Amino acid sequence: MYDRKYGERYSETKELSTTDIAKRIRTDIKTAIQNKQIPDIRTSVRTKYFSGGSSIDIEIVEMPFNPLNKTRIKEELDNPNEISHEDVYTAEAEQVKQFLKSIMNSYNYDGSDIMTDYFDVRFYGSVDIGFDFTEKCREQIIQELSLN
DSSP: OOOOEEOTTHHHHTTSOHHHHHHHHHHHHHHHHHTTSSOSOEEEEEEEEETTEEEEEEEEEEOSSOOBOHHHHHHHHHOTTSOOOSOSBOHHHHHHHHHHHHHHHTTOEEOOBTTTTBOOBSOEEEEEEOHHHHHHHHHHHHHHHHHO
């Protein structure tokens, strides 16, 4: 019905379960770290199954740098009742997220048409930076700002 976009690893893995794909994604992340394509991060790759399909969710739980944009946090502290238009994450953190998303998407296909609310994917997925790590980094920035 709609044009599907297939990831480069879809055809070789089309018989695998979402759990097996998640295992491959974990291996791909370790390889990317070893090959220095991304920094030495720690991730959690989880699968979920539900009546409408399944999902693979990648959570970055540790990074060797602070992923938060200091300018945004300063703006939020200085003007708590205003919305900041600064990015939440640094460009480096966004690059890592996009790299992980490209790994995940290489196993997926997408034939969705959001104009008609039609969703057709192999699995749903997300890449996020973990809440606990983000809060720790936020506190670190707040402490730095208060010392200045």
